[in-house]
Structure formats: C-alpha cells, structure tokens
Amino acid sequence: MEKEDQIHEILLIPIYCDKKLDKISREDNKIKTSQKYYSTPDEDMSDFAIGFYEIVYKDILNSKPLLEHNGYLCNNKYAGDTMNSFNTIANITPGAGKSRIQRTAKEEWPEYLRNYHSKYHCLANFWLIPMEIGRTTKGTLNKAINPIGDYMDRFLEMVHSEVRFDGSDMKYSKYFSCFKNWNDFSDKHFLENSYLDQKLKVDLYSNYNEEISAYFIEKALDKIEQRAKCIAKSNYVEELWNYFNEWKLF
Numbered sequence: 131m132e133k134e135d136q137i138h139e140i141l142l143i144p145i146y147c148d149k150k151l152d153k154i155s156r157e158d159n160k161i162k163t164s165q166k167y168y169s170t171p172d173e174d175m176s177d178f179a180i181g182f183y184e185i186v187y188k189d190i191l192n193s194k195p196l197l198e199h200n201g202y203l204c205n206n207k208y209a210g211d212t213m214n215s216f217n218t219i220a221n222i223t224p225g226a227g228k229s230r231i232q233r234t235a236k237e238e239w240p241e242y243l244r245n246y247h248s249k250y251h252c253l254a255n256f257w258l259i260p261m262e263i264g265r266t267t268k269g270t271l272n273k274a275i276n277p278i279g280d281y282m283d284r285f286l287e288m289v290h291s292e293v294r295f296d297g298s299d300m301k302y303s304k305y306f307s308c309f310k311n312w313n314d315f316s317d318k319h320f321l322e323n324s325y326l327d328q329k330l331k332v333d334l335y336s337n338y339n340e341e342i343s344a345y346f347i348e349k350a351l352d353k354i355e356q357r358a359k360c361i362a363k364s365n366y367v368e369e370l371w372n373y374f375n376e377w378k379l380f
Contacts (some may be wrong), residue, residue, distance in 0.1 A: 133371045134362045140374045141254040141358040147176040154178050154377040161379065168201035173251040174210040178377075183210055185369045186361065187258045190308040190318060206261040207305040213255050214350040216247055218280040223343040246347045254358035257319055260305045281336040282350075286325055289315070290332055320364065324356035 144160050149171050151164040163178035165171055173179065180196050191208060198204055220226045220233065223243050227233040236244060295311050309315040316326055327333055335349035336342065361370070374380060 133367055136380050137367060137370050137374065138358050138362040140370075140379055141361055142249070142252050142355065143379075144249055145173045145176060145178060145251045145253070147171040147173045147178075154379075156377075156379045166197060166201050174212045174256045179210050179253065179256050181373055182253050182256070182370075183208075183258050185373060186320075186364070186366050187318070190258075203261060207302070208258050209261040210256055211259050211263075212250070213257055213282045214250060214354065215280050216250055219243075219246070219343055219346055219350075240344070242344050242347050246351065249351065250354070252354065252358075254361065255354045260302050263302065282353075283325065283332055283334045283336055286321070286332045287334065320357050320360040322360065324353045324360060 140161070143156070146160050146162050147165050148162065149165045151162060154161065154163045154177060156162070161178055163173075163176040165176045167175040167180070169175065183196055184191065187208070194204065196204060196208060196210075203209055217230050217233075220239075220243060221228050221230075223240060225234060226239050226243055236247070239247075290312055293306050293312075293315075295306055295309050295315070306315075309318060313330060316322055316330055322330065325333060333349075333353075335353075336346055
C-alpha cells in the first residue's frame with residue numbers, strides 16, 4: 131500500500147516543463163522536467179510524461195520508444211495529450227476571457243479556475259492517442275454529429291458510439307485496432323471508475339450551458355483523482371515506483 135500511495139501522489143503533482151532543463155526533479159511540490167520532443171515546451175510531451183507513457187502503454191507500444199533520437203515521434207498514432215484541457219473551460223468561465231487571445235490576468239479568474247489551472251497538468255490527466263486527434267485537432271473521428279469541443283466526456287462518448295475496434299472503415303484504424311473492444315480500450319486507458327460507471331458507460335459531465343464551469347472543474351478534478359487511483363493499483367506499480375524513485379521524487 132505504501133508504494134501505491136507514493137505513486138498516487140506523484141501522479142497528481144503538477145508538472146512544469148522547460149526545455150533548458152537537463153533532468154527531472156521535484157521542487158516546491160512541482161515536478162520540473164526537461165523535454166526532448168522537438169516542439170515547444172508542453173507538459174504532456176515532456177520527458178517525464180514520455181517515461182510514464184512508455185511504462186503504462188508498453189503493451190500497445192510493443193515496448194518501443196515514443197521518440198526518435200531527433201525528438202520527433204516514432205509513430206504519429208501514439209502521441210501524448212491532456213485529457214481535461216484548460217482553455218476550453220476557461221473560455222466559458224466568467225471573467226477569464228472568451229478565448230486564449232482574450233485571456234485575462236490570472237488574478238481576475240475565479241478561485242476555482244486558478245485552482246484547476248495549478249493542478250490539471252499532471253500524469254493522471256495525460257494519455258496516449260493519435261497525433262491528429264489529440265495534438266492537431268479538436269478530436270474528430272469520422273463525422274461526429276455533435277461537436278465535442280475538446281471535452282473529454284464527449285470524446286469518449288464518440289469513441290464508444292462510432293469506433294469499430296476491428297479497424298474497418300476508420301480513419302484511425304491502426305490506433306483503435308490496438309484494442310480488442312471498448313472494454314479493452316477503457317482498461318488500457320484506466321478509465322473504469324473514473325470516466326466510466328460500473329457498466330462501462332461514459333459519465334457525461336459537460337454540456338452547452340455557460341454556467342457549468344465550476345461544476346465541470348469539480349467533476350474533472352475528481353476524475354483525474356480517480357484515474358490516479360486506478361493507475362496506482364494497476365500492474366505497473368513496481369515499474370512506476372522504480373521510475374519515480376530513479377529521479378528521487380518521493
């Protein structure tokens with residue numbers, strides 16, 4: 131239980147990425163990390179996150195690395211991404227500005243948004259999906275009837291209703307064929323008891339009402355917490371503990 135508790139704690143610690151760094155360390159209750167990924171600094175593609183993906187997703191990666199030596203992805207069907215993002219919810223939060231360009235000073239945000247901003251960049255909120263879905267689009271598969279707008283629950287509902295895991299007739303068939311079915315997809319992404327109920331149905335916690343930001347954040351933080359518990363109880367406990375201990379994060 132001690133190792134599970136230690137892993138659970140690290141999975142929820144906020145991450146700060148700086149390409150000038152050359153190591154991973156824990157300071158002021160933050161994980162500070164370097165980044166070899168070629169693009170601009172991004173916590174969900176930082177060196178710390180890459181090491182995490184290569185452990186918990188090693189089965190679908192066939193134990194191969196995510197990055198080439200030049201910092202580019204080995205395969206665009208596997209890229210790190212943030213599950214519950216910040217800007218989408220900030221855009222509908224009163225006083226925070228309706229777009230990234232219009233974003234107001236942090237001091238003008240409601241306390242609940244500031245709290246969310248300080249916590250959402252953590253390993254328990256990161257997963258591995260195709261480059262085109264996570265890092266370059268708002269997450270469309272074929273032709274989604276309803277816009278998902280970068281909301282995690284809407285994306286999962288779309289996967290559940292649209293994806294044929296045998297890989298047929300799908301733009302991202304090479305990725306989804308890595309999973310036997312919806313149950314296997316949810317299991318490998320640690321979604322049970324966090325984003326899904328006991329019947330493996332998606333818990334929908336976003337809607338189009340502009341009054342929902344506080345409620346959404348409460349639900350999102352709870353789901354991040356629950357996913358951390360799921361990962362900490364998984365078969366990857368020893369490997370995660372050794373990885374975190376290697377960088378003296380406990």
